[in-house]
Amino acid sequence: MRFVDEFRDADKARALSAKITSLCIPGRHYKFMEVCGGHTHTIYKHGLEDYLPENIQLVHGPGCPVCVIPMGRVDDAIHIARQPDVLMTSFGDMMRVPGSGGNFFDSNAEGTNIRMVYSPLDSLKIARQNPDTHVVFMAIGFETTTPSTAMTVLRAAAEGIENFSVFCNHVTIIPAIKAILDSPDLRLDGFIGPGHVSTVIGCRPYEFIARDYEKPVVVSGFEPLDILQSIYQLMLQLADDRCEVENQYSRVVPWQGNPIALNAIGEVMELRPYFEWRGLGFISHSAMRMKEKYSAFDAEQVFSMPGVRVADPKACQCGEVLKGVLKPWECKVFGTACTPETPIGTCMVSPEGACAAYYNFGRFNRTRVKEASAHEHV
Amino acid sequence: MSTEPTGTGTGQDPGHCHDGVCITCSDTAVEVTIIAVHELEMATVDTGQGAEEVSIALVNASVGDTILVHAGEAIGVVGANETSAQEG
Numbered sequence: 001m002r003f004v005d006e007f008r009d010a011d012k013a014r015a016l017s018a019k020i021t022s023l024c025i026p027g028r029h030y031k032f033m034e035v036c037g038g039h040t041h042t043i044y045k046h047g048l049e050d051y052l053p054e055n056i057q058l059v060h061g062p063g064c065p066v067c068v069i070p071m072g073r074v075d076d077a078i079h080i081a082r083q084p085d086v087l088m089t090s091f092g093d094m095m096r097v098p099g100s101g102g103n104f105f106d107s108n109a110e111g112t113n114i115r116m117v118y119s120p121l122d123s124l125k126i127a128r129q130n131p132d133t134h135v136v137f138m139a140i141g142f143e144t145t146t147p148s149t150a151m152t153v154l155r156a157a158a159e160g161i162e163n164f165s166v167f168c169n170h171v172t173i174i175p176a177i178k179a180i181l182d183s184p185d186l187r188l189d190g191f192i193g194p195g196h197v198s199t200v201i202g203c204r205p206y207e208f209i210a211r212d213y214e215k216p217v218v219v220s221g222f223e224p225l226d227i228l229q230s231i232y233q234l235m236l237q238l239a240d241d242r243c244e245v246e247n248q249y250s251r252v253v254p255w256q257g258n259p260i261a262l263n264a265i266g267e268v269m270e271l272r273p274y275f276e277w278r279g280l281g282f283i284s285h286s287a288m289r290m291k292e293k294y295s296a297f298d299a300e301q302v303f304s305m306p307g308v309r310v311a312d313p314k315a316c317q318c319g320e321v322l323k324g325v326l327k328p329w330e331c332k333v334f335g336t337a338c339t340p341e342t343p344i345g346t347c348m349v350s351p352e353g354a355c356a357a358y359y360n361f362g363r364f365n366r367t368r369v370k371e372a373s374a375h376e377h378v
Numbered sequence: 379m380s381t382e383p384t385g386t387g388t389g390q391d392p393g394h395c396h397d398g399v400c401i402t403c404s405d406t407a408v409e410v411t412i413i414a415v416h417e418l419e420m421a422t423v424d425t426g427q428g429a430e431e432v433s434i435a436l437v438n439a440s441v442g443d444t445i446l447v448h449a450g451e452a453i454g455v456v457g458a459n460e461t462s463a464q465e466g
Contacts, residue, residue, distance in 0.1 A: 091449070119450025121433060141449070148451035151435050155418075199446060199454040252446055252454050261436040261453055 007223030008046075016228040017051040023235040030056045031187065032234055033324055035177060036194035037064030037352030038222050044361040046224040056231065059186070059324035060354035062176045062280060063194055065141040066093045067322060067346040067353045070276045071310040073169055074099030077138050080167060080303050081112040087130065088114040088167075089123040090138040093350045096343060100310045114138075120152035120166070127156070127164035136299045139166045143200040146170040146288060147261035150268040153290070153297045167299040168269065168289055173197050174205050175286035176277065181213050185325045190234040192227065193219035195249045202257025203245050210243040221249040268294050276309065278346055279319025318345035321354055328355040335359060409444045409456060423447070 024030070034040055040060045043049065049058060062068055074097055081088040081104075088104075095104045095116060104114040117123050120137045127135035139149045149166055156164045173194060180186065193206055198219045206217045216237035220230035230248045237244060247253055268291060275287030290298035312318065315333045320326035328334055328347065338344040340356050347353035351360065412434070414422040419435035423445070432445075437452045439445050446454040 119432075121450045144448045144453065145451075147436055147453055148433070148449040151433055151451055196446065196448060196453070252456050254454075254458070258436060258453055264436060 007221070007225040009225065012225055013051055013228055016225065016232055020051075020056070020228070020232050020235055021053045023232075023239050024053050024055055028055065030189045030235070030238070031059055032056070032190050032192055032231060033059040033061045033180070033188050034192040034220075034227070035061035035063045035173065036192075036197065037061075037067065037350065037354070037357075038195070039192055039220065039227060040064070040354050040357050041352050042222050042224060042227055044357040047361075048224055048227055051228060052231070056235075058192075059188065060321070060328075060357075061180065061191075061324060062277065062322045063142065063173060063197075064347070064350050064352040064354070065145070065171065066091075066097055066350040067318065068171060068176075068277045068279070069094070069097060069140055069169060069346065070278045071099050071312060072276065072308055074103070075101065075310060076305050076307060077114075077167055078102075078104070078107045078112065079306050080136055080299055081107060081114050083134075083303055085133050086113070086136060087126065087133045088112065088136045088138060089117045089120075089126060090114055091118075091140065092116045094138055094140060096349050097346055098343065120149050121155075124152050124156055124161065124164055127161055128159075131163055134163045134165065134302070137164070137166050138169070140169045140171075142171055142173050142194070142197050143265075144196045146265050146269070147200060147258070150261075150264040153268045153294055154264065156297060157294065162296070165297045165299040165302045166290065170269070170288040171275065171277070172271070172286055172288065173201075175283045176280060177206075177209065179277075179280050179283050179286075180323060181209065181215070183323060185323060188215060188324075189238060190216040190218070192230050192234070193217045193245070195219060195221050195226075195253060198247075198249070198253045198257065200258050200261045203247050203253065203255050204257075206245045210245050214243045216243050217245045219245070219247045219249050219253055221252065267291075277322075278312065279322035313344055316345040318347045318355075321345075321347050328358040331355070410447050412439055412441050412443050412445060415441060421452075 078099055097103055108114050123135055123137040203219055209215050209217050216234050218230040218233045220226050233246050233248060269288040270291050271285045272287045272289045274282045274284045276282050295301040317326055317331040321328055333344055338348050340348055343349045347355035410423040410425050412421045413424050420431055421434045422429050423432055432447050432450050432452055434452045437445060437455050439455050444456040445452040446456055
């Protein structure tokens, strides 16, 4: 299959692995963050760490959209769903994200009508089919899904649909990366840049990372060879003492992004002054809200919102995992009280979440054994 | 993108979508080929496991093109500015 088989060739992976290893300076440790949860998923699904020398460590970033939604926003969504004649729609992954009083499934058991959809367009379709019900779309995601929400609002406006609104929780990746760069907890050597977010925003927004923080960035595709080649390009930059933004995923990502999508977002939405991220706290200008012009489609304007901030459960260490400070298995409840079936924290909910990726692809056992033997030698 | 027949709003568990990949941002660049273009900038695409209808309002694409779809919206055309990514 084009773009798939050719990027999963084991011989080429081994060749890349050898080239990466040849660039390692003995005694030096390298720490690269893969920003996007999709990359985390690929790394563990295909066992890419096994292709890397031990002194290269991959750190998982905050780029899982479900994982960064704070509990208070889940509670707000359930509050909207409890209003009379309201039908809430949501991506499947959000259904199991716990709020302070349970998740969307629990809420449905108590009488709300929260349905899973694949896209906001499906939500709009439900609104057309149910003119006596107000349909709210629980919008989450980075710049990959924001264009879809924006276009759906534009379609709803063009059609004059009055029983549809969006509970907007879209976030933007650049402020989160900056928050991580400013965090004293973590020292990184470079970034594997998000691929599909960059399809929309392009590569230029990452230039400050190379210029101001002197860290290399390689925007990467999602196949195993994409990620290995991106690591190779990062190592080459470090070996050459360069800090640049490079586009490994040029077969999909235009350097300037998708201007039509950016215009659609700009027409419908604007930056919020601040937004709370799970684990990262409040980050200024890091999320989108509906513009006043489209307030009829803004669930936060249509309904009164409690907007109460809810602290994460004490046992949950998703914040440290999202910042890359802790490995998933180092969390006290990983794999015991917190599993994909009964998640306590968001990182265990989505397959893109670092904890779920570790849990599903067996890193739990391997890493524990490795660490145990390491401790024995201390 | 997901290749599950979703979007029906039936309340059934979507099973985390195709290939265990997150439904939210559909991180795997599975090729989706346009097989028909409709009015209102919609298109029918071949996902390899069936046909789906998606929006192509944000891309310049036509029948036969491979597009990258997120949450029902095409955000890029695969291979449009292709250069070799396998030089390593």
